Amino acid sequence: MRQIVLLILLFIVGQWLVKALRRHDAQRTGARGADGAGAANGGARSSNGQQPQLAEPxxxxxxxxxxxxxxxxxxxxxxxxxxxxxxxxxxxxxxxxxxx
Ligand SMILES: [Zn+2]
Known part of the structure; x- marks a missing residue:
């Protein structure tokens, strides 16, 4: 019974770690800009505070x-x-x- 609880805990911690890693990665790609970094996974979140290059508002x-x-x-x-x-x-x- 204790093992099951341990497994669930491990799972939760793993999920949390993945989420934290993803957030960290997104911040890094956003800061680096669009020089080849966005090609890996869609690059959906390109607007990181500053506008991408809109021709005109x-x-x-x-x-x-x-x-x-x-x-x-x-x-x-x-x-x-x-x-x-x-x-x-x-x-x-x-x-x-x-x-x-
Ligand atoms: Zn009008």
């Missing part, structure tokens, strides 16, 4: 919900729109929708 239009690059967007009063027409439409409308 994207904004979400308040009026229609379309995502547009920030350079193409129009921002009025701290709100971003995909085009000037939507900004005007949103401004012309009585503020019922964005009153939270």
């Amino acid at each position: 994207m904004i979400r239009c308040v009026e229609c919900g379309v995502h547009a690059p920030k350079s193409d967007s129009v921002s009025v009063a701290g709100q971003a729109f995909c085009c000037a027409a939507h900004a005007q439409r949103h401004g012309a409308r009585p503020s019922g929708r964005d009153a939270r």
Whole structure:
């Protein structure tokens, strides 16, 4: 009976060790960057605090919900729109929708 308990304990400790090792490995690959390290296992977690290299930040239009690059967007009063027409439409409308 005591052996079974010992086995379970060993199993739990082993799982914990594997988890700790994986976390350590992920941190190392994240710090090293993308020079051949991510080829081993998918490299799913590439964003480690800093953005990967997005060409441009994207904004979400308040009026229609379309995502547009920030350079193409129009921002009025701290709100971003995909085009000037939507900004005007949103401004012309009585503020019922964005009153939270
Ligand atoms: Zn829009």
